[in-house]
Amino acid sequence: MRSIWKGAVSFGLVSIPVRLYSATEERDVSFHQVRRDDGSRIRYKRVAAVDGAEVPYSEIAKGYELPSGETVVLTDDDFANLPLATSHTIDVLEFVPLAQVDPIYFAKNYYVEPDRTGTRPYVLLRDALEGSGRVALVKVALRQREQLAILRVRAGVFVLSTMIWPDEVRAPEFPFLVDQVDLRPQELTMAQALIDTLSADFDPTPYTDGYRQALQAVIEAKVSGNEMVTPPGEGRPANAAGDLMAVLAASVEAARRDREGAPAGAGPDPGPAANGAAPDGAAPDGAGDAGAGRKVAGSRSTRAKKAGTAATSTGSTVRHRTA
Numbered sequence: 001m002r003s004i005w006k007g008a009v010s011f012g013l014v015s016i017p018v019r020l021y022s023a024t025e026e027r028d029v030s031f032h033q034v035r036r037d038d039g040s041r042i043r044y045k046r047v048a049a050v051d052g053a054e055v056p057y058s059e060i061a062k063g064y065e066l067p068s069g070e071t072v073v074l075t076d077d078d079f080a081n082l083p084l085a086t087s088h089t090i091d092v093l094e095f096v097p098l099a100q101v102d103p104i105y106f107a108k109n110y111y112v113e114p115d116r117t118g119t120r121p122y123v124l125l126r127d128a129l130e131g132s133g134r135v136a137l138v139k140v141a142l143r144q145r146e147q148l149a150i151l152r153v154r155a156g157v158f159v160l161s162t163m164i165w166p167d168e169v170r171a172p173e174f175p176f177l178v179d180q181v182d183l184r185p186q187e188l189t190m191a192q193a194l195i196d197t198l199s200a201d202f203d204p205t206p207y208t209d210g211y212r213q214a215l216q217a218v219i220e221a222k223v224s225g226n227e228m229v230t231p232p233g234e235g236r237p238a239n240a241a242g243d244l245m246a247v248l249a250a251s252v253e254a255a256r257r258d259r260e261g262a263p264a265g266a267g268p269d270p271g272p273a274a275n276g277a278a279p280d281g282a283a284p285d286g287a288g289d290a291g292a293g294r295k296v297a298g299s300r301s302t303r304a305k306k307a308g309t310a311a312t313s314t315g316s317t318v319r320h321r322t323a
Contacts, residue, residue, distance in 0.1 A: 001111075005142060007088035009112070009125070009151070009158075016122050017115040018090070020142075023159060024109055029215050039229035079144065087141045090151065090160065095134040101150060105163040112151070112158035126153055 003019035033042040046055045062079075063071040090112075114122035129136060129151075136151035140160070148163040222228070 003113070004110070007090060007140075008118075009090045009092065009122075009138075011092050011121075011125055011136075014121050014125070016118040016125065018118060018122070018158075019113045019115070020110040020160060021113060022108075023111045027209070027212065029212060029219070034231070038232055040231045040233075090138050090140045090149070092151070093137045093139060095129070095132065096137050097133070098135045098150075098152065101135070104169055105148075105166075106150075107147075107162045107164055110160045110162075112160050122158070126156070126158060129153060 001021045003021055005020040007018065007020075009016040009018055034040060035042065046057070046060065047053060048055055061076075062074045064074065065071050130153045138149050138151050138160070140147055140149050140162070142162065148165065150161045150163065152159055152161065
């Protein structure tokens with residue numbers, strides 16, 4: 001695992017250097033958006049709504065739209081000047097009973113690992129906290145946002161559970177809450193009997209994501225039946241030794257053909273020289289010197305190498321949420 005944050009737990013006058021690691025992972029099946037008939041990837045561009053012009057990432061800022069329809073534009077400098085007093089500190093505010101913390105506040109969980117120099121105070125706070133039967137309410141800044149969190153012990157390790165703020169919890173306002181519903185005592189008794197029958201200690205391990213397993217089975221069946229397509233102009237990414245050797249061999253062959261002046265059709269992409277054109281601004285055959293000829297061959301060889309890695313470019317990804 002890679003740490004996503006480095007700082008310290010501030011406990012009174014004690015400072016414990018720690019690192020945070022994501023404690024959970026999503027195992028949804030990921031898909032790309034592709035054209036149906038040939039599997040070609042769908043790419044997206046950032047364009048301005050007013051004129052359709054493509055906007056480079058360096059010129060993109062954040063905008064806050066006012067009720068009037070006007071927009072307040074915020075730049076990186078505006079965000080850099082915002083105060084984040086706890087940007088590198090997990091600041092313990094108080095110790096509270098876990099039973100009093102409504103799970104609706106919880107957002108994401110992180111494992112907390114001590115640095116080697118902080119192991120002793122880490123274990124001291126861990127054992128003391130576990131013995132108290134309470135959890136630590138803390139404040140921490142993660143990804144440029146200050147958050148409340150709970151620091152608790154699980155399997156001998158601190159777990160930091162980030163929380164949403166109280167004003168981010170919506171109040172339930174449904175008609176049935178104000179309507180009078182009369183229940184008979186017999187109904188309550190039967191409901192309680194059903195609860196007692198299905199009561200057990202919490203153990204999620206027997207349960208699995210049946211939909212995800214079925215979806216993966218469909219994908220594996222298509223692979224077994226060779227129901228796959230190679231998007232045109234992309235091919236396989238050079239992520240294995242065999243692929244890399246093939247790309248290098250193709251690059252060498254392309255460079256050799258360019259240097260020998262191979263005619264069109266002698267191999268893949270012989271380049272403009274096959275038609276007598278002068279690529280990259282070079283003079284026609286016989287009009288330039290040897291240095292110009294080497295420059296042309298070098299540029300073609302560079303293009304051949306780039307073609308071998310074109311399939312690794314990124315595009316839009318759609319994550320398929322499983323129930």
